[in-house]
Amino acid sequence: MTYTALIIGGGIAGASSAIALHKAGIRSVVHEAYDRTADNAGVYLTLAVNALDALRAVDVDVRGLGFDTPRITISSGSGRKLGELPYGAALADGTVSRTVKRADLYRTLREQAVRCGVPIEYGKRLVAAESTADGVRARFADGTTAEGDLLIGADGLRSRTREIITPGAPGARYTGLLNTGGYARGVTAGEPGMMHAIFGRRSFFAHTAHPNGEVWWVANPASATEPTPAELAAISPEQWRSRLIELFRRDRGPAVDIIAATEEIFAGWNTYDVPTVPRWHRGRMIVIGDAAHATAPSIGQGAAMAIEDTVVLARCLRDGSGVEAAFTAYERLRRERVERVVEQGNRTGGWKALGPLARVPRDVVMSLAMKRMARTGADPSRWIYEHHIEWEETVRS
Numbered sequence: 060m061t062y063t064a065l066i067i068g069g070g071i072a073g074a075s076s077a078i079a080l081h082k083a084g085i086r087s088v089v090h091e092a093y094d095r096t097a098d099n100a101g102v103y104l105t106l107a108v109n110a111l112d113a114l115r116a117v118d119v120d121v122r123g124l125g126f127d128t129p130r131i132t133i134s135s136g137s138g139r140k141l142g143e144l145p146y147g148a149a150l151a152d153g154t155v156s157r158t159v160k161r162a163d164l165y166r167t168l169r170e171q172a173v174r175c176g177v178p179i180e181y182g183k184r185l186v187a188a189e190s191t192a193d194g195v196r197a198r199f200a201d202g203t204t205a206e207g208d209l210l211i212g213a214d215g216l217r218s219r220t221r222e223i224i225t226p227g228a229p230g231a232r233y234t235g236l237l238n239t240g241g242y243a244r245g246v247t248a249g250e251p252g253m254m255h256a257i258f259g260r261r262s263f264f265a266h267t268a269h270p271n272g273e274v275w276w277v278a279n280p281a282s283a284t285e286p287t288p289a290e291l292a293a294i295s296p297e298q299w300r301s302r303l304i305e306l307f308r309r310d311r312g313p314a315v316d317i318i319a320a321t322e323e324i325f326a327g328w329n330t331y332d333v334p335t336v337p338r339w340h341r342g343r344m345i346v347i348g349d350a351a352h353a354t355a356p357s358i359g360q361g362a363a364m365a366i367e368d369t370v371v372l373a374r375c376l377r378d379g380s381g382v383e384a385a386f387t388a389y390e391r392l393r394r395e396r397v398e399r400v401v402e403q404g405n406r407t408g409g410w411k412a413l414g415p416l417a418r419v420p421r422d423v424v425m426s427l428a429m430k431r432m433a434r435t436g437a438d439p440s441r442w443i444y445e446h447h448i449e450w451e452e453t454v455r456s
Contacts, residue, residue, distance in 0.1 A: 061084070061085070061086070062085050062086070062207075062208040062209055062376065062382070063085075063086045063088070063208050064076075064080055064085055064086065064208065064209050064210070065088060065090060065197050065205055065207040065209070065211070066080075066087050066088065066089045066210075066211045066213055067090055067185050067197070067210065067212050067219070067220050068089075068090075068091065068092070068212070068214035068215060068348075069089045069093075069169070069179055069181075070165065070213065070348075071164065071165065071168060072213035072215075072348030072349065072350075072365035072366075072368065072369060073089050073091070073213035073214075074165070074168035074171075074172045075114075075117070075119075075168055075365065075369040075370075076213055076347065076368075076372065077089050077172040077177040078117050078119060078171055078172050078175060078177075078369075079116075079117045079369040079370050079372070080369075080373050080376070081172075081175040081176070082117050082118065083373040083374065083377035084377065085373065085376055085377070087177055087211075088177070088178045088180065088207070089172065089177060089178070089179040090180050090183035090185065090197065090199065090205065091181050091182075092182075092184035092185070092214070094182040095181065102240065102277075102325060103125070103159060103160045103161055103275055104159065104164070104359065104361075104362055105128050105156055105157070105158045105159075105254065105359045106121065106157050106159060106362065106363065107146060107156045107360065107363050107443070107444055108146075108147040108148065108149065108150055108154060108155065108444050109147065109363050109367065109443060109444050109445070109446045110360075110363035110366050110367070111150070111154055111156070112150060112154075112446075112447055112448070113366045113367045113370045113448055114366055116370050116448050116449075116450040117369075117373070117450070119167070119168065121159060121164065121167060122157075124157070124159040124160070124164060124167060125157050125159030125160065125163065125269075126157065126251070126252055126269055126270055127155050127156070128146055128155070128156050128158040128254050129145060129146055129155035129252060130144065130146055130253055130254070131143070131144060131145075131146050131253070131254040131255070131256055132253060132254070132255050132256065133257075133258070134255065134256070134257045134258070135257070135258055135259075136257065136258065136259035136260035136261075136309070136310035136311065136312070137311055138310075138312060141258075146444075147440075147441075147444030147445075148441070148444060158254070158267060158275065182201060183200075183201065183203070183205075184200040184201075184219075185200075185212075185214065185219045185220065185223075186198055186199060186200050187223065188210055188220070188223050188344060190342045190343060191206065193208070194206055194207055194208045194209070194343060195207060195208070195342070195343045197210060208343065208382065209343040209345070209376075209382045210343060210344045210345070211345055211346075211347060212224070212344065212346040212350045213346075213347055213350060213365075214346075214350050215348070215349045215350055216231040216331055216333065216349050216350075216353050217230070217231060218346055218349070218350030218351075220344060220346050221336060221350050221351070223344065224339075224341045224344050224345075225336065225341070228336050228338065229333060229334045229335065229336060230333070231331040231333055231353065232333065232334055233329055233331055234329075234330045234331060234332055234355045235281055235282065235283065236281055236329075236355075237279065237280045237281075237286070237291075237327050237328070237329060237330065238277060238278075238327065238330050238356065239277070239278055239299055239303070239324060239325050239326070239328075240275070240277035240278060240325050241276060241321035241323060241325055242274065242275055242276075242321065243273070243274040243276065243317045243318075243320040243321040243322075244272065244273055244274070244320060244322075245320050246274055246313065246316050246317055246319075246320040247313070248267075248274040248313050248317060249266075251267075251268045251270045252267065252268070252270070253267060253268070254267045255267065257310065257312050257314065259306070259307055259310040259312075259314065261306045261309070261310075262280045262281065262307065263278065263279040264276065264277075264278050264307060264310075264312070264314045265277050265278075266313065266314075266317055274317055274320075276314075276317050276318075276321075278303055278314075278318075279330070280303070280306060280327075282329075285329060286329060291326065291327050291328060291329070292326065294327060296324045296326075299324045300318060300319075300321070303324075304319065330355055330356055331353060332353050332354055332401055332404060333349065333352060333353035333401075335352075335398060335401075336352065339351050339386075339389075339390050339394070340386040340387075340390065342383070343382050343383070345372070345386050345389070347365065347368040347369065347372060348365030349361065351368075351397070352364065352397040352398065352400075352401055353401070354397075354401045354403075354404035355401075355404040356404075358400070358403055358404050358440075358443070360400050360403075360404065360443060364397050364400055367393075367396075367446070367448060368393060368397075370448050370450070371389055371392050371393055372385075372389050374450065374452075374454050375388045375389040375392070375454050378453050378454040379456060380456060384456050387456075388454055388455075388456050392454070399442075400443060403440075403443070
């Protein structure tokens with residue numbers, strides 16, 4: 060069945076959705092709220108093997124971006140190594156998880172969508188949407204409108220589409236952690252491609268070395284109160300540097316040296332998740348990705364879940380008897396998995412924000428769990444990484 064989809068949001072979920080829909084034979088137009096691309100976004104993310112597998116299903120190749128990150132070590136602030144494990148088992152052809160700059164991923168997805176013939180319109184902030192006799196009409200802040208057969212809300216944490224579908228639906232929930240990071244040079248930080256996660260005495264720190272010698276890192280200082288955007292914007296890079304060095308100065312490890320060797324530290328931001336959204340779709344409108352089920356960044360699955368969403372939704376629309384039937388099939392295939400991932404992210408994020416008294420038992424529990432996994436080969440996260448979407452398989456309603 061031939062449709063035209065209005066995609067709200069031009070980020071990872073929006074661009075991936077356009078690509079997946081194109082492969083399914085469905086036309087789309089991307090409407091991005093901002094008046095420019097996100098090519099200058101400074102942060103990075105690790106695409107786990109399940110994300111790479113989903114991208115492969117719609118012919119997206121990211122092997123030219125970033126670098127392989129096959130394993131992760133976990134240590135305490137005392138310098139004690141708690142364990143090491145794969146960042147998900149390698150795919151059949153040897154593909155392993157890959158760390159990439161978010162801006163590079165945005166650009167790659169956007170360029171592939173454009174090659175697929177997908178129009179991308181900027182400065183189109185959604186304010187309202189309504190059903191028509193045979194589709195949906197979107198209204199934007201600039202006074203323009205657009206009509207299509209369906210509307211996909213890939214508009215993130217602050218989703219306007221989610222509000223339209225379910226007024227009063229749960230919104231973004233502050234996790235109690237801030238995020239900042241940067242890229243350092245001239246400092247030694249271990250084997251290239253190994254991700255190092257350090258549960259420090261006063262904050263969480265993670266770093267990995269690019270094969271070119273650059274060290275990519277993030278830190279998650281805890282903050283009991285949620286800073287406003289203005290409060291975060293008022294913190295200068297040098298203030299971040301001083302604050303972070305103070306947080307990590309009692310830890311054994313390279314955090315202080317890495318921070319000191321970083322020319323530019325990212326402006327900090329709050330981290331959020333989105334608790335269970337009771338309704339993902341209404342009529343011919345649906346939300347995907349962070350708009351439906353944002354997970355805390357603790358387990359590196361936010362982008363992966365969004366990418367998986369786009370592939371599954373495209374298959375459902377390709378094979379369904381109608382838009383609403385396709386949306387129902389999509390929710391049946393996705394809700395249980397993504398809500399489990401959100402729950403896992405909450406647990407892991409909570410471990411980062413523990414106070415001094417709780418950190419000792421946490422480290423003991425983590426060490427014992429790692430030893431048990433190493434001994435038995437049982438990884439309780441396998442269900443996340445080994446998820447595979449078979450593009451050619453027909454979706455049954």
